[in-house]
Amino acid sequence: MNNEIKEVEPLAQPISVFESDVTEGLTASPKFLKSKYFYDKTGDKLFQQIMELREYYLTNCELEILNSHKEHIAAYFKGSQEPFQLVDLGAGNAYKTKILLQHFIKKNVNFEYVPVDISENAIEKLTFDLKKHFPKIQISGYSKEYLDALRLIKNETPKLILFLGASIGNFSRTEAEDFFKQISRQMNAEDLLCIGFDLKKDTQIILDAYNDARGITKKFNLNLLTKINREFNADFKTDTFEHVPSYDPHSGEARSALRSKFNQKIAIQKLGVVIELKEGELIHTEISKKYALSEIKSLAENSGFQIVENLFDKHHYFTNSVWRKN
Template identity: 45%
Template structure:
């Protein structure tokens, strides 16, 4: 479905991922995941549900926080290495970029602008589960880089992987998986994801993935526990989203944002903790979920890597490492792999 009149930009919405317009009596995908997650032990909510309209805006605020070093570090990686990245992308001529979980594309635009200025022949296909993120990205691309060929897609990137395999791609495809996207997957999920991705790529296609590296544990924890409380709002917005979309009756003042970093396994985790014993009605499920005092809901994991673990992940999933690209302080790594 082309929702955009601009000549270079299309937006496609994969109807299987939309939570609106369910069949009569059918539960939305969000409601199904909440029923599964809040009745599990420990309770959990998939982090992809952070990104409704309010969550996507809050994430942009997070990226501007002093404590959230990840954005500046990866921006620097891409800026320092954009010519080298382009050389690899256009080794066989024209190429097509597919970005999974594109968000607002702030860092990707460093590459897109450079590639256009260098006269490269390429297209850009951002995929994001959030309609608001894709709409915002398309608007800014129209204004800032109007000559870019864009085919934007609202979809779950796990679904987008299936489409990669089905495509009859003639040119090199360059898949971008930037920011903390890979970090949000558990180790077993990362391996499954990369193996599936590899199966959908043809020989010579490239993958550029962002890995936040191990560093001072206090610096890592501060990125998820900022002094202005924006990350707390972002986390608590999940409860708001359930109130808005599922008719839930969460009282936000009875939950707190609780992040912690385990420097042994490199996992930064965000949780919501119930301050009281309570029961919360969720109209869409016509059911009530019970919380003990101090019971948690797991909402996000952000895994931090050593460069050696990134290398091992490439071999384990059948990719070859083309380059490891760093910022000046070596806080962040973008790994360029070839299928």
Template identity: 35%
Template sequence: MKASGRFTLDDRLPADYFTTTLRSDVLAGLGAQPRTLPPKWFYDKRGSDLFEQITLLPEYYPTRAEQEILVERAPEIAALTRAVTLVELGSGSSRKTRLLLDALSAEGTLRRYAPLDVSATALAEAGRAVGRDYPGLHVSATVADFETDLVLPPEAGPRLVAFLGSTIGNFDSGQRASFYRTLAGAMSQDDVLLLGADLVKDSETLVRAYDDAAGVTAEFNKNVLHVLNRELCADFEPAAFDHVALWNEHEERVEMHLRSRIAQTARIPALGLSVEFVGGDSVRTELSCKFRRDSLTAELHAAGFMVHHWWTDSSNRFALLLTGRRGHEL
């Protein structure tokens, strides 16, 4: 635990977390058929910077759509929840969160902001900035992987748990069900979940959002190979792979792949692994599920949640859901 004034940082990750988890993920993913790599390995410093660029691209509507909803609805969310603590899962830079911080501060209830992320550096930078800009607000940051260790900070309630940006779409249906159950078990009866979800729409708009004309998303996708080269002494040649984004209509999700242009062998000495590719072979690096109101509400209900409010942007591209454990009233 590190503490400085109104800012604390609790690191729950084992000292060897990144090395052990990366090795395990690469061995499991590249040894499977079809081959996959988890999207969390995009996000080293370079990958995080590239994603920030993506959020500003004309094709990438989710960030703007979610922000539009927050601008309009944050005061209502604050009045409905009267949260004493704002918990944010996967907080990153905490940029959009400031709309909630402003609204909850204006409501007069907020006392603590509790971001949770795997990046201690991002948490320290964002947490200290929030503490500086919101005098009197305590910031309790937690370094943890909420996919495997979802323990909500034991702060005063009621707590508003924000899971923004449609990160929920990176989980397949089984992973979502497990996540919902774990989260329901961690939340008290007074807590409320604010969930961001990208909605099903025409395939052209969806694919463009993940395959921009400037090629930023392609560089972001290939960044996972740079991470493997650096961390595992691999010899992937990013230029020998094409970025591919496609709409899987049956699963209603966008998939990002890295497709080998040629027959090649990638060696990963740290794992004693060689991966053979023929031209056209691919590795799936991300799935981004898109949602419909009825099915998403049913998913949450099956895990013990009740959706109280469903808000969308003016173009019905993105939704924010305010939901609590069944039996909770707003």
């Protein structure tokens, strides 16, 4: 397939980070798109469906950990008479965090909930939902990049910063270390950071989590092309791409990509570019690294943290690792 396309006008200068990232990724070799752009109204909805899938074990493992250890987590700041902030990076609909919110409210814990999400839609919906169901909750939501939000809310109030859902797996090792070093600079000595890590395990269990039988993960990946069509007047045809997951047990990297079924050209009018894809060529969309406990320890130490404790599910598929800055 080699489709005819219209001429496009070159873009003088990208006017947003999204435009710049899409241009860079789709003109690179190999081609890639950053996974943080998965999320719009459709992407948010699809990811919520993914989290409820039988194959997506990560959700149930982390729910189990938070349920089993909610009293223990509440005790981190129990000795202090001062309120603390529960900062939730990548809050989404707070599906898992609500376990802690319900428990803290029930126990009359003095706290403020601070959800942070790049999706403005997610923050608006979450704030409305929580105010409706927990009218007494103190909530201050931020639709920002994580580090930008942490800089805005930096103060002397003790904080428990959540980074759930194994989102750190989307970072390279260098990116992860830099990310945590920057978080450390925004933390006080008494603050804690709780991070979800997906652990290395049987290959098939991992592959099934990223290639569910209902095809929801496929739709989630393809929605990124639909988003680019809408935002930048592009002409991606999603039915000309296949969703391709893979896993390397040595590196622990689970990868997702979209593979072109044909030779094709795509015009992205607003960006002033035309990209060419050969049959079988991949657009890489996500890396989700799985960790060994030794790698978590090394990452913490190299980022200026010490591990307070690791909390596990019954299968040891997942851990919520609690860190304090050195």
